[in-house]
Amino acid sequence: MTSTESDVLVVGAGPAGSTVASYLARAGLDVRVLEKSAFPREKVCGDGLTPRAVHELMALGVDIDAPGWFRSRGLRLVGGGRTLEMPWSELTNLPPFGLVRPRRDFDETLARHAVRSGAALVENTKVTAPLTDDRTGRVIGVATDGGTHTARLVVAADGASSRLAVALGMRPRAGRPIGVAARRYFRGPRHDDDHLETWLDLGPAAYGWMFGVGDGTCNVGVALLSKAHADYRRLLRRWLETLPAGWGFTEENATGPLRGAALPMGFSRQPHYRPGLVLVGDSGGMVNPMNGEGIAYAMEAARIAAGTIVQALGPSSDAARAERLLASYPRALKAAHGGHFTLGRWFVSAIENPRIMRMATRQGMSRPALMRFTIKLLGNLTDPRGATATDRLAHALARMTPSS
Template identity: 55%
Template sequence: MSRATVRRTGGAVSDTEADVIVVGAGPGGATTAYHLARHGLRVLLLEKTSFPREKVCGDGLTPRAVKQLIKLGVDTAPEAGWVRNRGLRVIGGGVRMELDWPDLASFPNYGLVRTRLDFDDLLAKRAVEAGAVLHTDTNVIAPVLDTSGRAIGVSAEVGPDKEPATFHAPLIVAADGVSGRFPLAMGLAKREDRPIGVAVRRYYRSPVRHQDEYLESWLELRSREGGDKLLPGYGWIFGMGDGRVNVGLGALNSSSGFGKTNYRRLLTDWLGSTPPDWGLADEANADGPILGAALPMGFNRVPHYTRGVLLVGDSGGMVNPFNGEGIAYAMESGELAAEIAVQALARAAGVDRERALAQYPAELKLRYGGYYRLGNIFVKLIGNPQIMRIATKHGMPHPTLMRFVLKLMANLTDPRGGDAMDRMINAMTKVAPAV
């Protein structure tokens, strides 16, 4: 395996040839690069920014994401800077319920919290330690195509002076997030018939709430203005363990006000109704600006493989429609992309290699297609405030039902065996037509 080098500033470009180029060093890209390098391939990991760098959302990790971290050899102990959580606290319909993560053979029984400021940096370092070559401050602007239209490299602008550079590889992984600039350059537009969400979040100093054993989800948001008015969307509060909380809200395009709502104002309206001792209604406790991002859901960009390019994570619209979780699916798709790339590149270029690469979208569809179909239906249903109100009112008082809902929404079941809930959820996803 070649010696890993890290390039973090502008200057002369080296290491321009590889077996695989990964565009974007977020969780999906870093995971892909790690698994590729671990199998001995020469990997270039190209990131447009520098580390550490801030990203929106993602601080709260479910057991699905924890499993991927463990596969990367990441130490998830509290001593290593992680805050563990036992499950999800759900608030809605006048009910407050704490639901522990299920005990499963397939997933750990704890979640984690860590800021994206150093989370992505940590994963990128794992990829470098495995043998990947990381180029930061490298903004990929277009694919390099051969005469048949197949991607054989990328062109980029490097450093503050935007020095032009070209990198070559027989296979490209697009992990450039929700913007999907690289897939767009390949002619892959987003599908308008798939759900998309928007999320905004902000950090607040809150000595009362920063230590919490549960991720907290608010199914109903209310404003202190207008007589306890019900607001659109759902909210969350994640204790960061360092004196701060991550507070945010999300909304889906199935709601009538989507695209017409000031979500930053919506966040402060909601926080104004929280208890004063939490400190979330006081602007003086804010730690940084309100940031927002889109959540591309349910395979809203396909195909996931075409002409030498594999799509991973948000660039392929892999956010879970049920709960807005994206990191776990970015990392899972990255691992899968790496496994298939290793097998494909062991074959001669041409029909035989393409046959292997075609397994990537087929396997994604098999793993997530039925589940995302159910999620897309779920998004349409909860976009109706009346349905959401009825579901919250009649579902929240029943712990057994809510444990089922937690397993379904977090996609946490044992695929073989498991309890009756697991078998029911697994059966539902198998009979649902794949998206």
């Protein structure tokens, strides 16, 4: 058995964990990342990155011009008997393109970036329990299958199930939406399609996607509320049977099995800080309820958390000041996304009704201007300076909506 000590211990090397580790190590902190698997490893995801996520990659310093990144020019929506193409918006704060990269490569790219930034990465290490101070209950480290690791602060970036948070009694909040995503890769002619395509007619609170990966394959899948469609396999199979045979989404063209995973939405696990422990990414339910996007928000939360942690653990910060700073992290998250996520929860509740879903699809797809505004709102793709009337309206809606 071994024992190590760090400034910050990060549990999980997904997008949130690797991002926070990169920023912290770059600031000079001693950071250790514990990953239960070994890279490369699979994760269930659509692999499509919106301009919000691309912005975070660029801010982190990831080379998005290197081989393996496939650019998208916009969204293509299919529903109500219509098809609507929309380029990514020209915004002052976000790049005008998206990216696609399989999580098998994406997660390792971010993890290796963290290592180059100065973080230590320990793979094949399963966290078995938190370590807490007997007197105060403060989290001071973790036990693993290979020893113990202590730190001044622990970051839980261990995904939707977040066994670390659960072990501390931090369970998902009742009433928050939980989605399910399932995807499969297929060889086919649409692998170099430069639009992220979304199908809206799969049923209440459900949609399908097909994203070209640019390497000869497409990522094809469905996202839905878990209580709306328990059988995601049947939902995907029925949808694929309606698609043109020439697209190649058939069993013989599949390159691997169908895989599914949970989507914890709308800040479903709180608080995002308790003494000694910070939650980032899926562990804190940081998936946008409106569109199922999680990577952008995981990386944004990691950046916010890192900035807070660097101040809190700086040489000029005493224990009381450090705790006040760390306690401000949940408020910063809610200021950034609380109103938007609340709108998202209301949106999800509405589209669970089949009549509302059909009406919204039919009305929206027949009115391109309305649908463009809707997509800007759903994807949180607006200019913070309110450059247009639609930007100002979207920001006003989020600002007036209470966060919780």
